[in-house]
Amino acid sequence: MTETAEPVNKRAVKHDWYQTEATVVVTILIKNVQREKLTINFSENLLQVNVILEADTHNFEYRLRHKIVPEQCSYKITPSKIEVKLKKLEGLRWDKLEGDPDEKIPKAISQTSFVPITEGPPPYPTSKKGRDWSAIEKEMKEQETKEKPEGEEAVSKLFQEIYGKGSDEVKKAMNKSYLESGGTVLSTNW
Secondary structure (H helix, E strand, O other): OOEEEOOOOOOOEEEEEEEOOOEEEEEEOOOOOOHHHEEEEEEOOEEEEEEEEOOEEEEEEEEEOOOEOHHHOEEEEEOOEEEEEEEEOOOOOOOOOEOOOOOOOOHHHHOOOOOOOOOOOOOOOOOOOOOOHHHHHHHHHHHHHHOOOOOHHHHHHHHHHHHHHOOHHHHHHHHHHHHHOOOOOOOOOO
């Protein structure tokens, strides 16, 4: 979406824009702009930005693709740019920043679809009936608890259960025997 605007003095100044559902933000990349040397005018379909920097004057005029609410527009100056926030009149998705507002807009661009808010995770978008993923997750957890580990895994799980359910004395005894034996003995007795 980066474009190059041509100010009056014909020196190229980059600008960029992006949008949210409610606003369009235009960023003009000019450094060290002083507030008293900047004039910004908003109207329904027009954004005018005039900047005076030393001997240069930059005049930008954007004929906006859609209407805005001038009273709710704002701007911010940073050391590296001017950021202008335009409040959209309608919650339309703009296909471009500038253009003829009367030009017919393709239906897919002008209308956004809203998904209704539902409880839980949204279903996967298919034409088939959706799966209940929480039930599948619960079923998997039940299967994991029913599985019987074998070999070293079984011994390790047994000691983990003993340690987890044991009293503070049992835990101390297990830690002491493990440390004193160099990791070869695990006892629950002092």
